Amino acid sequence: MSATGRPVHALFLADGDAEPAKGAEFGVRFVPVATDDETEERLREGTFDCMVVRADDAADVTEFAGRVADVAPGLPVLWSEPDADGAETCRRVRAVSDGSLPGARRALERVSEAVWTVDEDWRVTIWNRQVVELTDVPAASALGTPLQHVLPEAVGDELEATLEDAMATGEERTVDVEWPTDGTPVECHVYPEGDGIEIHVRVRDALRPADEAAERPTGIGGRPDDWLAVVVDAMPLSVVALDDGGTVTLWNGAAEETFGWTADEAVGRYHPIVPEGSREAFEANLQQALTGEPIRGREVTRVTKDGRELELRLSTAPFTYDDAEENSRTEVIAILEDVTERKRRERQLRALQEVSNSLNLASSTEEVAREAVTAAVDVLDLELTAVWRYDADRDALVPLAGSPDTEEAFGGPPVFPAGSGLAWEAFESGEYRIYSHVHEAERRYNAETPVRSELIAPLGEQGVMITGSLTERSFDEATVDMFRTLAAAVEAALVRSDREARLERQNERLDRFADVVAHDLRNPLSVAEGFLELAEETGDPEHFGRVQGALDRMDGLVGELLTLARNADDEPSEPVELDEVVRQAWAHVDTRDAVLEHESLPEIEGNRNRLTQLFENCFGNSVEHGGNDVTIRVRPLEDGGFYMEDDGVGIPPDHYDRVFENRFTTRENGTGFGLAIVAEIAEAHGWTVEAGEGADGGARLEFRPL
Incomplete structure (x- = not known):
């Protein structure tokens, strides 16, 4: 069991169909994996305490430990062997390359000392090339x-x-012994390492023949020159040495990893990473360094073996030094830092800033969504x-815009009804969601x-923006941050x-209000004033009737004008039974001898008072233009709309x-606002309205959802 008392979670990889035995009895919960790809995928989840490998060849296990360390630094790797009763016996395999020191495995092979390590059971876990040369025992025979x-x-x-003392005390020890095969005096340094120890064996300089000791070159602080080579090779930055003609004389491990050429391929040839168009600048840099x-930190562009261009900082x-013939020679050490990814992110940030400015100039929500995509x-x-926008009338996330790939993959983004899908979950919670395995x-x-992987960014009350991949993908932190930045700009723009x-709709209503006040109300007001003067002059009471008619027309205009000026955006919305609204509106209108034929309509999300007014205006318009005994039909359409x-x-x-x-209006005393109000109420509820001819030649109005 772990220190917290919970079971130990262990990935288990085995040759063939072998399975771990009795894991539960020992507080171990094994999760079998079958392939290297599956293993890497599960390791990246970061939820396991260790990796258990069952294999016959210890060298394979040690090599595998190095690969595990590259994916999950610090994760213990255990080499498993079943006991006679089937229980697992595991011993720790030291992962040489733990991700903190690139090139450490190669550095270990190049040191001049013989180095090996053993675990707490005294089993060999590392056996470098120098030990093989010293003992004539191959690594495959020694490991494990x-x-x-x-x-x-x-x-x-x-x-x-x-x-044994170093193992027991955890303290470093040194001992001088004679190597038994040839009597050579050696110095053994013993270092505690994790659960085991690491032994370095070197031939003592003080006991070498004088001429041999004199021939051995020394470097920094009296250390051998090959020590400096190890340091250079272990550096995480590319280190390259060039002679005065631009020929490579040194090529460290990081250079191999960055550019793709091995040291054997690069050393002895003209600098291979210099693009054709940059030779002149390269020569100028070389001459400057030689002087x-x-x-x-000079920014340069170089190419890799597979043709990719990299942006680098050059120092x-x-x-x-004196060569073998004691001729003085000058070379240049070049240190190259790969800043390609950082530069790409900087360009992306600058581009996103420009996008943010552009979004603020977009004239509609649709244009905002298109630019965001x-x-x-x-x-x-x-x-x-x-990008999806929340539609309150439909209570759903409705797509505003999608990239070309969404059209190709799905025929366009789908509509997400309330409560359905991962998109709605993110919208409702207001939390970013990352799914590496959507399935x-x-x-x-x-x-x-x-879709195999997906990143969902909520846009506040506006909707969501989603990006995905048709192959499984782990979105790195930089990509997530960039997507968040874009989503924040999109939300603000929406x-x-x-x-x-x-505001534009309010201004339009105010413009209509002012227009009517300036023109339409002036006519009945002038009529009323004129007949009032006649009444005063003649005393004829018939003129007062004309005044009353003008005032009635003004009252009607003012009522409909206030309806148009009302801000429909601020009206409360709720589930509304249209059948009930139809019956209520019919009762409110003076329908005289008209007949209503009404079939059931659906429930919608809207404002009851405004919808009642819509039907009242339509019924009143039919009676006024169709006659006192007109027949009016209200029936549903197949697409969710209805017609009258x-x-x-x-x-x-x-x-x-x-x-x-x-x-x-076509009537002498008509206001011309009845059906204009109908159209505005329909638009506020997400409908279109079109006029046409009815089945019996009368008027027909069709209302359809957008």
């Missing part, structure tokens, strides 16, 4: 074998006692991206979705666009569009 069996003649009383003028320093594709390389998410909208649209038609005189085709304009 108790040290006493590998070197029975080399582990004498004094060395064995020193090893002793250092270069610090140089010259060094002078374009930015995700062009700036962030997120090819499968779309494992229980609440995914489409069980057969081709809020601004929504606010400006409301009557058997009256109908609407001339050239008036189909004009009947919804303000102040358009």
Whole structure:
């Protein structure tokens, strides 16, 4: 069991079909994996306490430990062997490359000392090339074998006692012994390492023949020059040495990893990473460095073996030495830092700032969404991206825009009804959601979705923005941060666009209000004033009737004008039964001898008072134009809308569009606002309204959802 008392979670990889035995009895919960790809995927989840490998060849286990350390630094790797009763016996394998020191494995192979390590059971876990040369025992034979069996003649009383003391105390020890095969005096340094120890064996300089000791070159602080080579090779930055002709003389491990050429391929040839178009600049940099003028952090472009261009920061320093013929030579040490990814992120941030400015100039929510999707594709390389807007009338997330890949993959982004899918979950919670394995998410909208990974960014009350991948992908932290930045800009732009649209509609209503006040109210007011003067002059009471008629017309205009000026955006919305609204509106209108034929309509989300007014205006318009005994039918349409038609005189085709304009009327005393109000209420509820001819030649109005 772990220190917290919970079971130990261990990944288990075995040759063939072997399975771990009795894990539960020992507080171990094994999670089997079958392939290297599956192993790497599970390791990246970061939820396991250790990795258990069952294999016959210890060398394979040690190599595998190095690969595990690259993916999950610090994760213990255990080599498993089943006991006779089937229980697992595991011993720790030291992962040489733990991700903190690139090139450490290669450095270990290149040191001049013989180095090996043993675990707490004295089994060999590392056996470098120099040990092989010293002992003539191949690594494959040594790894996993108790040290006493590998070197029975080399582990004498004094060395064995020193090893046991270091193992027991955890303190470093040093002992001088004679190597048993040839009597060479050696110095053994013993270092505690994790659960085991590490032994370095070197031939003592003080006991070498004088001429041999004199021939050995020394470097920094009296250390051998190959020590400096190890340091250079272990550096995480690319280190390259060039002679005065630009030929490579040194190429460290980081250079191999960065550019793709091995040291054997690069050393002895003209600097291979210099692009054709940069030779002149390269030569200028080389000459500057050779003259002793250092270069610090200069930005250059270089190419890899597979043709990729990298952006790098170059620093140089010259060094002078005497060659074998005692001729003075000067070479240049170049240190190259790969800043390609950082530069790319900087360009993305600058581009996102420009996108943010552009979004603030967008004239509609649709334009905001289109620009956001374009930015995700062009700036962030997120090819499968779309934006959804929350539609209160439909109570759903409705797509505003999608990238070309969404059209190709799905035929366009889907609509997410309330409560359905991962998108709604993120919208409702207001939390970012990252799914590396969408097919494992229980609440995914489409069980057969081709999307394998997904990143969902809520846009406040506005909606969501989603990007995905058709292959499984782990979104790195930088990509997530960039997507968050873009989403924040999109949310702000949508809020601004929504606010400006409301203000524009308010201004339009105010303009109509002022227009009617300036023109339409002036006529009946002039009529009333004129007949009032006549009444005063003549005393004829008939003139007062004309005054009353003018005042009635003014009252009607003012009422309809206030309706148009009302801010529909601020009206409360709720579930409304349209059948009930139809019956209520019919009761409110003076329908005289008209007949209503009504079939059941659906429930919608809207404002009850406004919807009642819509039907009242339609019924009143049919009675006024169709006659006292007109028949009016209200019936549903297949697409979720509905229609109203009557058997009256109908609407001339050239008036189909004009009947919804303000102040358009064919009656002498008409206000011209009745159907204009109908059109505005319909638009506020997400409907279109069109005029046409009814089945009996009368007027027909069709209301359809957008």
